[in-house]
Amino acid sequence: MARVVITGAGTINPIGGDVPTTFAAMREGRCGIGPLDIPDVDRLAIQIGGQIKGYAETDHFNRQQIALYDRFTQFTLLAARQALGQAGLRFTGALADQSGVIFGTSGGGLNTQDENYRAVYEEGKNRVHPFIVPKLMNNAAASHVSMEWNLRGPSFTVATACASSNHAMGQAFNMIRCGMTKVMVTGGSEAMLCFGGIKAWEGLRVMSKDACRPFSATRNGMVQGEGAGVFVFEDYDHARARGADILCEVIGFAMTSDASDIVMPNKQGAARAIAGAVRDAGVALDAVGYINAHGTGTAANDKTECAAVADVFGAHADKLMMSSTKSMHGHLIGGTGAVELLACIMALRDGVIAPTIGYEESDPECALDVVPNVARDAKVDVALSNAFAFGGLNAVIALRRFA
Structure with a gap:
């Protein structure tokens, strides 16, 4: 099967408007969580979030585009521009036909829905904009990226709650690996x-x-965030032939279902996904040096995830570094795995492990090296990115340092 590498990365999230800024924030342990600035925030019990502050859509898009682009689509397009700009690809002819788009999102155009529910039910309006449906649909971001860059191959959207991005990236990886796309x-x-x-x-x-x-x-619980992470996955031979700068290699993927509860996580399901990704990668368990944890900050998720890691890695679990960058940018729900993959790339390429900030007191049920509060320099050859969603849907990606 074909090898798969990452040749471009882009992001906009609460701690950075691009990849270099995000890496710097992760190294510094900077927190992007703060008071929310949204309508009717005083009616909410929860008034904090990982919000992208200072963002103005008119700085990036014209009036006609704004009529079509929900906030989640805007974030996707901005991150895609960075990723494709870094990759340096032009999609014409056969390459356009062999290239596609797969994105993950859970809510899709939720801001558009919210605004229009207000208009119809609160303000009593009887008409909405004719483009509301194409603006709020979950596949809008994937479709607009496909159209803007002439990506004519397999393209679709995955919605599996908090595992959406990892499921999307896993499918993209498998499509290239099996030769379906370049x-x-x-x-x-x-x-x-x-x-x-x-x-x-x-x-x-x-x-x-x-x-x-x-x-x-x-x-005492999770904090919501917002943003996007976009990557260019590419066939290794194709990337090498054009002299592309390779950020890292994608080497494994696994997904499982707990098949047990709609909201409570299951150790066995998580463990099967972690073990499956390592097995698919074809590496030994002790080759894994870093895990970007799902790490939501809820009592149930964190102890379940630590137990799953301990079960899979045994004695090696004590030598692993595992951190949750949600402590900095919040939980981006369907977009969370994409932004968190950046921490794995930073670990592999730069040898910097992003910390779990806000760590105050050790928990005997989370007795792993969670890189508390301060980033760490360490050479890592293989990293995993975990995502465990409501509905018991788990997705784990394995990556390797490209030397």
Whole structure:
């Protein structure tokens, strides 16, 4: 099967408007979580989030584009411009036909829905903009990226809650590996920080009112974020032939279903996904040096994830580094795996392990090296990125340093 490498990366998220800024924030342990600036925030019990501050859509898009692009699509297009600019690819002829787009998102155009529900139900309007459906549909971002860069191959959107991005990137990886495509633009985005999006999550009673503290005994819930991460996955031979700069290699992927509960995580399901990704990568367990954890900051997720890692890696679990960057940027729901993949690339390419900030007190049920509060310099050859979603849907990606 073909080898798959990453030749471009882009992002916009609460700690950075591009990859270099995001890497710097991760190295510094900078927190992008703070007070929300949205309509009716005073009616919410949860008033914090990982919001992209200072963002103005008119700085990036014209009026006609804004009529078509929900906030999650805007984030995707901005990140895609960075990733494709770095990759230096032009899609014409046969390459356009052999290149596609797979993105993950959970809510899609939730801001558009929220705004139009207000217009119809609160303000009593009887008409909405004719482009509301194409603006809010979950596949809008994938479609607009496909159109803007002439990507004519397999293109679709994955919606599996918090594992959406990892499922999307896993499918992109497999399509190239099996020879179906040469290049895939992949990743995910989310923009749920609107009144309805936060009010819905409040009902689950899993949200923190002050901070995201994964693995800390003082943790008290997750914090929502927003943003996008986009990557160019490319056939290795194709990338090498054109002299592309290779960020790292994608070497394995696995997905499992807990088949047990709609919201409570299951150790066995997570462990099977982690072990499956390592097995698919064809590496020994002790080759893995870093895991970017799902690490939501909820009591149930963190202890379950640590138990799954301990079960899979045995004695090697004590030598692993595992951190959750959600402590900095919040939980981007369907886009979270994409932004978190950046931490794996930083570990592999730069030898810098992003920390779990906000860590206050050790928890005996999370007794792994979670890289508390301060980034660490370390050589890593293989990294994993975990994503475990509501509905019991798990997806783990394995990456290797490209030497």
